[in-house]
Amino acid sequence: MPNNYLITGPPQSGKTTVIENIADQLDTNGYQPGGIYCPEVRSDQERHGFEIVNIMTGESETLAHVDYDEGPQVGKYRVNVANIDAVCAAAFSHAFDSADFLIVDEIAPMEVASEEFTRQIRRALDADLPLIAAIHYDATDGFIGEVKDRTDTETFEVTEATRDMLPSTLTERMIIDS
Numbered sequence: 001m002p003n004n005y006l007i008t009g010p011p012q013s014g015k016t017t018v019i020e021n022i023a024d025q026l027d028t029n030g031y032q033p034g035g036i037y038c039p040e041v042r043s044d045q046e047r048h049g050f051e052i053v054n055i056m057t058g059e060s061e062t063l064a065h066v067d068y069d070e071g072p073q074v075g076k077y078r079v080n081v082a083n084i085d086a087v088c089a090a091a092f093s094h095a096f097d098s099a100d101f102l103i104v105d106e107i108a109p110m111e112v113a114s115e116e117f118t119r120q121i122r123r124a125l126d127a128d129l130p131l132i133a134a135i136h137y138d139a140t141d142g143f144i145g146e147v148k149d150r151t152d153t154e155t156f157e158v159t160e161a162t163r164d165m166l167p168s169t170l171t172e173r174m175i176i177d178s
Contacts, residue, residue, distance in 0.1 A: 003130040005170055006107075006148065009158035012107050015134040018158055019105050021167035022132055023055075026101060026174060034095025035103040035124070035131075036087060038063055038111065040143075046162035049077060050110065052084055055103055061087050072113040084114035093121040096127065101174055104133035112143045125150060130174040137152050 007015045016037070034056050041049040042061070047077045049065030060085035064071075068078030095102055102124050111117045124131050125147065135155075136144050148155065156166055 001146065003128075003174075004125050004150070004153040005132045005173070006153050007132065007158060007166070007170075008134045008135050008139050008155055013137075013158040014163045016105055016156050017133055018163065018166045019103060019132055020168075021098070022171050022174070023103055023131040025167060025171040029175060031169075031175070032098060032102040033101055033103050034099025036091050036093065037103060037105040052087045052111075054087055054094070056091065056094050056099065059087065059090070074110045074113070077110065079110050079113045081114050084111060085116040088114065088116045088120045092124065096123075096129070099129065100128050102127070102131040103135075104131065106134035107138065107144060107147055108134075108136040109139065109144075118143050121147065125152065132170060134160065 005017055009015050026033065032036060036052055037055060039052045040047045040051050041051055050063040051060045052058040052063040062075035062080055063084055064074065064079045067078050068080065071078040071080055104121060104124065135147060139145060140148065147153065156162065156170065158166065
């Protein structure tokens with residue numbers, strides 16, 4: 001049985017909320033999360049960018065922003081690869097030493113601009129620690145397609161019908177796997 005759980009769904013379907021609920025339930029049961037998440041940066045109800053946050057330390061950097069002039073472009077955003085590299089290297093190094101499970105929110109085009117990110121995700125997928133990761137819904141090529149095609153992953157789609165039950169279902173599986 002795989003211990004790599006991928007959460008997918010269209011934008012705004014609730015992938016991050018599902019992962020947050022799983023992390024909260026596991027934390028309540030005494031399990032320590034490690035990894036990264038990438039919250040939106042908003043101002044006046046508009047999204048201007050994304051941060052990348054080390055779950056174990058809370059340290060963060062800007063992942064991408066509309067005001068950046070350099071870096072790979074994904075939609076209207078420019079990606080700061082150096083920031084992704086730095087946060088991923090620290091977050092996963094710490095997580096592999098101290099966490100009970102790994103969280104990645106999200107495996108998506110902005111993040112995969114970083115070779116360090118893809119290296120750490122491969123390492124996480126190959127590790128014995130349970131992994132819960134949001135993954136881009138539509139992408140099937142490149143690194144994202146490679147992750148989706150792995151035989152040691154199980155994918156769950158967030159829909160209106162599954163959104164409320166997925167956290168409990170996956171929390172139970174992850175406790176059994178750990």
